[in-house]
Structures are given as structure tokens and as C-alpha cells.
Amino acid sequence: MSVLQVENLRFVYGTDTAFEKTALDDVSFTIESGEFIGIIGHTGSGKSTLVQLLNGLLRPTEGRVLLDGKDIWEHPKKIRQIRFKVGMVFQYPEYQLFEETVYKDIAFGPGNMGLKEDEIDQRVRQAAAFTGLREEQLSCSPFELSGGEKRRAAIAGVIAMDPDVLILDEPTAGLDPLGREALLAKIADYHKVRNNTVLLVSHSMEDIAKSTDRVLVMDHGKKVMLDRTDAVFSKGDELEKIGLRVPQITRIMWLLKEKGIPVDTSVLTVEKGFQEIVKILSSQ
Amino acid sequence: MVRDITLGQYMPGHSLIHQMDARMKTVLLLAYIVFIFLCKNFISLLIMALFSLLVIFMTKISFMKYLKSLRVIMVVILLTGVMNIFYGSGTVLWQWWELKITTGGLINAAFVVVRIAMLMMVSSVLTYTTSPTDLTDGLERLMKPLTIFHVKVHEIAMMMTIALRFIPVLLEETDKIMNAQKARGADMESGHLVKRVKALIPVLIPLFVSAFRRAGDLATAMECRCYNGGKNRTRMKVLHLSGKDSGAAAVCVLLFGSVIFSNLYFPAVI
Numbered sequence: 001m002s003v004l005q006v007e008n009l010r011f012v013y014g015t016d017t018a019f020e021k022t023a024l025d026d027v028s029f030t031i032e033s034g035e036f037i038g039i040i041g042h043t044g045s046g047k048s049t050l051v052q053l054l055n056g057l058l059r060p061t062e063g064r065v066l067l068d069g070k071d072i073w074e075h076p077k078k079i080r081q082i083r084f085k086v087g088m089v090f091q092y093p094e095y096q097l098f099e100e101t102v103y104k105d106i107a108f109g110p111g112n113m114g115l116k117e118d119e120i121d122q123r124v125r126q127a128a129a130f131t132g133l134r135e136e137q138l139s140c141s142p143f144e145l146s147g148g149e150k151r152r153a154a155i156a157g158v159i160a161m162d163p164d165v166l167i168l169d170e171p172t173a174g175l176d177p178l179g180r181e182a183l184l185a186k187i188a189d190y191h192k193v194r195n196n197t198v199l200l201v202s203h204s205m206e207d208i209a210k211s212t213d214r215v216l217v218m219d220h221g222k223k224v225m226l227d228r229t230d231a232v233f234s235k236g237d238e239l240e241k242i243g244l245r246v247p248q249i250t251r252i253m254w255l256l257k258e259k260g261i262p263v264d265t266s267v268l269t270v271e272k273g274f275q276e277i278v279k280i281l282s283s284q
Numbered sequence: 285m286v287r288d289i290t291l292g293q294y295m296p297g298h299s300l301i302h303q304m305d306a307r308m309k310t311v312l313l314l315a316y317i318v319f320i321f322l323c324k325n326f327i328s329l330l331i332m333a334l335f336s337l338l339v340i341f342m343t344k345i346s347f348m349k350y351l352k353s354l355r356v357i358m359v360v361i362l363l364t365g366v367m368n369i370f371y372g373s374g375t376v377l378w379q380w381w382e383l384k385i386t387t388g389g390l391i392n393a394a395f396v397v398v399r400i401a402m403l404m405m406v407s408s409v410l411t412y413t414t415s416p417t418d419l420t421d422g423l424e425r426l427m428k429p430l431t432i433f434h435v436k437v438h439e440i441a442m443m444m445t446i447a448l449r450f451i452p453v454l455l456e457e458t459d460k461i462m463n464a465q466k467a468r469g470a471d472m473e474s475g476h477l478v479k480r481v482k483a484l485i486p487v488l489i490p491l492f493v494s495a496f497r498r499a500g501d502l503a504t505a506m507e508c509r510c511y512n513g514g515k516n517r518t519r520m521k522v523l524h525l526s527g528k529d530s531g532a533a534a535v536c537v538l539l540f541g542s543v544i545f546s547n548l549y550f551p552a553v554i
Contacts, residue, residue, distance in 0.1 A: 057463050057466060057467060083467055083469055084469055087467070090463065090467070093464065095460070096464035098486045098490050098493075108465075108469075108486065109469055112468060113469060143493065161468070
């Protein structure tokens with residue numbers, strides 16, 4: 001069943017001014033419930049605009065966004081309800097923390113939803129556990145946490161709203177390699193357990209390759225491809241033309257193939273690449 | 285929403301006015317303000333008004349922009365204008381109870397309205413044609429004599445420059461934080477006043493935190509480059525007074541002279 005459907009979406013910044021700029025032009029696609037979608041594109045390709053249109057922070061100039069088959073702007077006054085259903089984690093979300101304690105900050109979203117006290121409590125604890133925050137950290141001030149922990153607290157604040165669709169804009173930016181791995185694993189776990197839809201915007205092809213089912217490729221405000229992750233990364237030349245690349249391990253496989261070694265070039269993760277190379281070495 | 289506020293009013297250009305030295309523009313503006321209040325009759329006021337229009341024309345910036353600058357103080361202009369109509373002496377033209385409209389009042393009102401409008405528009409010439417950095421640089425140089433009284437002129441100017449530099453940065457930051465909180469269901473557009481002010485807390489606290497963080501980073505960066513205040517500091521862009529500036533000064537002296545002349549030789553109406 002499709003959860004999100006985008007029809008001929010167009011968005012223009014600064015309409016009727018000298019700074020008019022089309023950020024999104026005639027984009028259409030459908031996302032099925034439970035999918036893990038990656039969104040990639042060069043800086044300024046319209047990724048951020050697109051995700052802000054999906055949860056109603058921006059209103060389309062033309063076209064429609066359908067959530068569960070209904071136009072999200074059908075009742076503009078009720079747009080907040082849409083934002084609870086389509087949770088959005090912005091870039092560097094740790095800069096949005098403001099409450100006295102981590103607990104209260106995570107409870108901000110559920111509180112705005114008008115949930116009951118005990119329901120909020122349950123959701124806060126669950127969300128904190130999902131993102132790997134410790135129980136005793138809930139009573140700390142968010143400003144006492146480390147950078148990575150702050151980011152987890154901020155993501156927990158969105159997860160606590162239990163959205164049907166979770167959008168993450170560059171969630172691993174600025175984290176160290178271990179922190180990246182850990183956070184991505186948490187997001188993958190979350191996706192598996194809740195079986196909801198996740199959209200991951202990232203510049204890191206490795207992150208995208210590791211976790212997503214399908215990938216949406218954007219360039220200059222237009223949809224270039226939306227296909228299975230391995231299919232997208234098999235079109236390396238096309239990706240390079242729009243300033244993107246394939247994961248490093250895939251590139252290595254290609255180079256090996258060029259040297260005449262019969263490897264499988266559809267490998268997307270380092271583990272798979274390792275297995276492939278071991279397989280070839282042992283067969284020789 | 286936040287992006288609609290225009291703070292940096294500077295409009296780059298290459299007109300004669302743009303090319304003038306910021307110090308000269310500031311000094312001439314101050315003198316102009318004094319003289320616009322010294323006008324005693326319609327002839328001197330007309331001279332000043334024509335000169336203002338000439339300067340505005342010379343900046344090659346659309347006249348609409350200047351009218352827009354007036355919109356901000358429209359209420360002030362109207363209010364003082366209307367008040368002045370009822371104050372003053374002379375022939376009574378209309379009377380109702382204690383309220384009297386007199387010829388004197390009408391003249392007063394006309395003078396006040398023209399003066400405030402001119403004041404605003406010519407001040408805009410300065411802010412429209414001078415980049416904020418040039419402006420603070422100019423102010424720093426003009427206030428230099430105050431160092432005798434231990435006023436930290438350089439430090440004040442540096443603070444002004446930094447503050448101006450960070451306004452767009454913080455505006456963008458505000459936008460981002462507002463979006464992030466809206467995504468968590470913060471409601472900032474409805475409700476009564478108290479509720480709306482409360483709704484700003486989730487925006488203001490992160491904004492303050494980020495402002496302090498940026499200030500700390502900037503201080504460290506400045507110290508890493510051995511910044512230690514104004515002493516013995518040379519500048520990359522040295523302000524130069526050129527022929528254009530002396531020309532402008534000469535024209536203004538002529539203008540102010542003619543205002544004094546007309547004040548002396550024609551009867552005062554105010």
C-alpha cells in the first residue's frame with residue numbers, strides 16, 4: 001500500500017520577486033508503506049525542499065502530496081496533524097534542544113500531540129531506548145550531553161511522536177565513524193521493529209548503500225531516478241554526470257573488473273566486497 | 285516569514301554618491317539634518333527639498349525604495365502632521381468646540397511633514413549607498429577624537445561590525461529552528477498573545493545557545509589571529525577623501541549658504 005504519493009510537485013522560492021528560483025520541477029513518485037528510501041543529490045538539487053514539502057513545512061506551488069491517499073493540504077488548519085504523521089529530523093538536529101531536561105525535550109512532540117501523561121512517559125522511554133540513550137541521561141540537561149548524544153536525544157524527540165513516515169536529513173553529518181555506524185544501525189533497527197517508512201537524505205553513498213531498499217536521485221530540482229538501490233548504483237556513469245558517485249567498495253569492484261578479475265560489480269557494502277574477494281582468491 | 289525583514293539596506297552601485305567617502309557622507313548628513321530644521325520659509329525649504337530629490341536621483345536607486353523607507357514612519361508623519369494642524373496661530377479657518385484649524389497650523393503641519401520625510405529619505409541615501417562595514421569604519425574614524433576620554437572607539441566599532449555581520453546568520457538560524465520545532469508540532473501561528481509568546485521559548489533558547497556558541501568560536505578564531513584591539517592596527521581598506529568628496533562638500537556649503545541667505549532676506553513663516 002502506498003503511504004506517500006507525490007504528484008507533479010513544483011516549488012518556487014520567492015515567487016514574484018527578483019530572487020525567484022524553481023527548487024522543484026514536476027516531481028512525481030510513490031513510496032510504499034514500510035520502505036526504506038534513500039534520497040541523494042548534489043547540494044542544491046532540491047532534496048531539502050522536497051522533504052519539507054512532504055511534511056507540510058512548505059506548501060507546493062503546484063502539484064499535490066498525498067499521505068495515505070489524502071492531500072495533506074486538504075485542511076490547511078490541520079497541517080500539524082500531518083507533521084505528527086510525517087516526522088522530520090533536520091540537519092544538525094541537536095541545535096533544536098531547548099528544555100531543562102532531556103526527558104522534557106523528548107516529550108515536547110508527544111506533548112504537542114495532546115497525549116496523556118502515561119502515554120507520553122512510555123513513548124519518551126521507548127524513543128530514548130531506541131536511540132541508545134541511558135535511563136539516567138533523561139534527567140540531565142540536554143546541554144550537558146556530548147555531541148553524538150545530543151543528536152540522539154533530538155532524533156528521539158521525533159521518534160517519540162511515533163510517525164508513520166520518518167524523514168532524516170543528513171543524520172550522520174559531523175559524527176565520527178563509530179558514531180555514524182552506531183546511529184545508522186539504530187535507525188535500521190527502528191525501521192525493522194516499527195516497520196514504518198523511513199526516508200534518509202544523505203551525501204554518503206556508503207550510508208545509503210548500507211541501509212536503503214530504493215534510492216531517489218535528484219538533480220536540479222528534477223527526479224532523475226527512483227529505483228532499487230543496486231540498480232541505481234549500477235549506473236555509475238549517470239551518477240557521476242550529476243556530481244554523485246557510487247560507494248567506494250563498488251568503485252573498487254569496477255576497477256578490479258577492468259583489470260580482468262571476474263568480480264561481481266553489484267557489491268554495495270564492504271562486508272559483501274570482502275566476501276567476494278575472498279571467494280575469488282580461494283577459487284584461484 | 286523571518287526572511288521578509290530587510291535589515292541590510294545597502295544596495296550596491298557605482299553612482300557618485302556610492303563612491304563618496306563614508307565619513308564625508310555622514311558629516312554632510314548631520315549638517316543637512318541641522319539645516320533642514322533651520323529653514324524658516326518656503327523658499328529655503330524648497331531649496332532643501334529640491335536638493336534632496338537631486339541627491340536621491342543621483343544615487344540611481346529606484347524612488348520606490350525611498351518611499352518604502354517612509355512607510356515605516358508613516359504613522360509618525362501623519363500623527364505629527366495632524367497634531368500640528370490644530371496648533372498654531374493666525375487666521376482661523378475652521379472651528380469646532382476647542383479645535384481650531386488656522387493658517388499658522390497648516391503651515392506648521394506642512395513644514396513638519398516635509399522635514400520628517402526629507403530627513404528619512406536623505407538618511408536612507410546614506411544607508412542605501414554605504415556598505416555597513418564602510419559605515420562603521422567611517423564612524424570609527426569620526427569618533428576617534430573621543431579616545432582622549434578613554435572611549436573604546438575601535439572596540440565599539442568592531443562590535444557594531446560583528447553584530448551587523450551576524451544578523452543574516454542568526455535570521456537563517458531562526459528560520460531553521462522554527463522549522464524544526466514546527467516539525468515537532470509547535471504551534472506558533474494561533475492562540476492569544478500569552479500563548480504565542482510562550483510558543484517562542486522553544487525558538488529563543490536554541491537561538492541564544494547558538495549565538496553564544498558562535499560568539500565563543502569567533503572570539504577564539506580572533507585570538508588565534510592575535511587580535512588585540514585597536515592599538516597599532518592598520519587597515520586593509522583605507523578610507524580616502526577624493527575630489528568627489530570635496531566637490532560634494534562645496535555643493536553643500538553653497539546649499540547651506542543659500543538657506544541662510546533666504547532665511548535672512550525673505551520673511552519667516554514659521
